[in-house]
Amino acid sequence: MADDIDLANDLIDNEVSRALSRLRGQASADSKGSETCLECGDDMPKERQALGFKLCVPCAVESERRRSLFID
């Protein structure tokens, strides 16, 4: 039983570190051309860039709002 849990934890660890390194790889590749918001050109927080966002927070909220208007 304990072995199963250890195995599961190892699998999760592997998945997480793979996902993180993939994210970091994308972030470093993307950051060359997308350090600023695509919408307003404001500087993007590094944490947001690392997550792959292309819009700053206000623009993301605005685009979400517009999308929800269209859906409605």
Ligand SMILES: [Zn+2]
């Ligand atoms: Zn913006």
